[in-house]
Amino acid sequence: MWFVDWRILAQAELILALNAGIVPARAHEILDFTPQESALLDGSGTATCNLPPTQAGQAFNIKKRHGLLSANDCFCLVSAQVHSEAFLLTGDRLLRRVAEIKGITSHGVLWVL
Secondary structure, eight states: OOOGGGGOOOOOHHHHHTTTTEESGGGGGGGGOOOHHHHHHHHHOOOOOOOOOOHHHHHHHHHHHHHSSSSHHHHHHHHHHHHHEEEESSSSSHHHHHHHHHTEEEOOGGGTT
16 A cells, blocks of 8 residues: 655656556545546545544644644655555655654655656
8 A cells, every 4th residue: 555645746657656556645635637537546446545533633743743744744644654564655855754764664756667
């Protein structure tokens, strides 16, 4: 399972990512999809996940300590942390550094290629 910071993926990378079975952390991060891209997502077997309140609280605590991370970055970190088989895919250097500090496996977007 992969958790992705979708904001940094270009459309070409997005299609590669979907074909690789990457799981978006939240559906609202992909609002600008064309109908064809939405159909590709729906038919690819990917799924979204939600964090229970206690884990959302962990994300807010991370946000307090690392103010330059977005709330969605923090949700992705916690999601990757609680799913032992997961890793984080992002192009955000700070997000990768914080993931490393927390012992979360992460990769840059070029890793997909």
